[in-house]
Amino acid sequence: MALTKADREILKLMQQDATITLNELAERVGLSPSSAQRRLQKLREDRVILRDVSIVDPKKVGTAVSMLVEVELERDRPELMPPFLRWLADTPEVQEAWGTSGRGDFTLVILVQSVEHFDVLADRMMEMNPNIRKFTTSVVLKTLKRTLAVHVE
Amino acid sequence: MALTKADREILKLMQQDATITLNELAERVGLSPSSAQRRLQKLREDRVILRDVSIVDPKKVGTAVSMLVEVELERDRPELMPPFLRWLADTPEVQEAWGTSGRGDFTLVILVQSVEHFDVLADRMMEMNPNIRKFTTSVVLKTLKRTLAVHVE
DNA sequence: GATGAAAAGTAGTGACC
DNA sequence: GGTCACTACTTTTCATC
Numbered sequence: 001m002a003l004t005k006a007d008r009e010i011l012k013l014m015q016q017d018a019t020i021t022l023n024e025l026a027e028r029v030g031l032s033p034s035s036a037q038r039r040l041q042k043l044r045e046d047r048v049i050l051r052d053v054s055i056v057d058p059k060k061v062g063t064a065v066s067m068l069v070e071v072e073l074e075r076d077r078p079e080l081m082p083p084f085l086r087w088l089a090d091t092p093e094v095q096e097a098w099g100t101s102g103r104g105d106f107t108l109v110i111l112v113q114s115v116e117h118f119d120v121l122a123d124r125m126m127e128m129n130p131n132i133r134k135f136t137t138s139v140v141l142k143t144l145k146r147t148l149a150v151h152v153e
Numbered sequence: 154m155a156l157t158k159a160d161r162e163i164l165k166l167m168q169q170d171a172t173i174t175l176n177e178l179a180e181r182v183g184l185s186p187s188s189a190q191r192r193l194q195k196l197r198e199d200r201v202i203l204r205d206v207s208i209v210d211p212k213k214v215g216t217a218v219s220m221l222v223e224v225e226l227e228r229d230r231p232e233l234m235p236p237f238l239r240w241l242a243d244t245p246e247v248q249e250a251w252g253t254s255g256r257g258d259f260t261l262v263i264l265v266q267s268v269e270h271f272d273v274l275a276d277r278m279m280e281m282n283p284n285i286r287k288f289t290t291s292v293v294l295k296t297l298k299r300t301l302a303v304h305v306e
Numbered sequence: 307g308a309t310g311a312a313a314a315g316t317a318g319t320g321a322c323c
Numbered sequence: 324g325g326t327c328a329c330t331a332c333t334t335t336t337c338a339t340c
Binding site for chain 3: 191
Binding site: 001003008011014015016017018019046047048049050051052053054055056057058060061062063066068085088089092093094095096097098099100101102106107111136137138139140141142143144145146147148149150151152153 | 154156161164167168169170171172199200201202203204205206207208209210211213214215216219221238241242245246247248249250251252253254255259260264289290291292293294295296297298299300301302303304305306
């Protein structure tokens with residue numbers, strides 16, 4: 001499943017604006033609309049493009065506090081790992097979660113309406129996950145950049 | 154610019170799948186297609202919805218190493234702040250960047266093809282930004298969740 | 307095996323109620 | 324906010340390279 005130059009161009013453009021029409025897309029990558037459409041369809045079939053989503057401004061819907069949370073788990077309780085993963089998946093305030101090397105075991109990006117909401121959430125997190133040894137929180141003062149766009153050569 | 158119940162439903166659905174048709178959307182929020190369209194249009198005009206983008210699987214395009222980087226800046230060189238912000242904006246490998254309280258001043262999410270690429274990038278970062286006092290790097294071992302979706306009540 | 311042109315089908319838009 | 328007519332976009336077909 002090698003990517004052509006046109007494929008890469010399509011990915012670049014679609015990551016910027018997925019509402020672009022096939023005519024525009026075709027023109028900008030130097031293909032006919034039907035060819036562009038077929039390439040795009042194949043990129044979706046091959047799961048290179050996973051999905052298209054709208055990006056919502058948190059401030060406009062009343063959720064404006066982001067937190068970076070580093071969580072350290074008890075390593076000797078592996079049976080509590082699946083519930084923790086499920087908690088991450090099921091908690092919509094958790095936007096992102098990575099398992100990392102280094103200091104903390106996990107780093108989470110959490111988006112809530114207020115610090116009070118975070119407090120409640122953190123309490124619930126500890127309550128539901130007794131394998132959390134400790135966690136440290138950084139308040140986001142300023143979001144400078146936010147994209148899931150992948151740099152395509 | 155108060156959000157109606159239908160608006161919130163629209164945001165929820167569009168954050169999951171922005172390729173949904175107006176007919177589907179209308180049906181699921183209990184409006185006519187043209188009403189749904191008008192609400193959607195207004196959400197875009199009011200910049201509640203900022204844009205629509207395709208989500209690309211990094212593994213499928215050969216970029217598969219994520220790093221979390223905490224950067225600490227010299228506080229007494231404010232004139233070097235704008236260049237740093239420009240570097241963040243102009244470097245496509247930097248997916249996300251926050252200014253935070255707590256230990257580090259800034260936290261970055263960086264996506265590269267390999268650790269070797271990260272090395273080159275980190276060197277360049279230090280070279281171009283002499284106000285970086287130090288930085289610490291965590292390698293992402295596992296990405297558990299990744300979304301920019303905002304939880305809409 | 308993929309492309310482009312053109313036809314057929316579907317979805318989005320805007321005027322009107 | 325809903326209905327309808329119009330326009331634009333997407334998808335398929337078909338011939339071609």
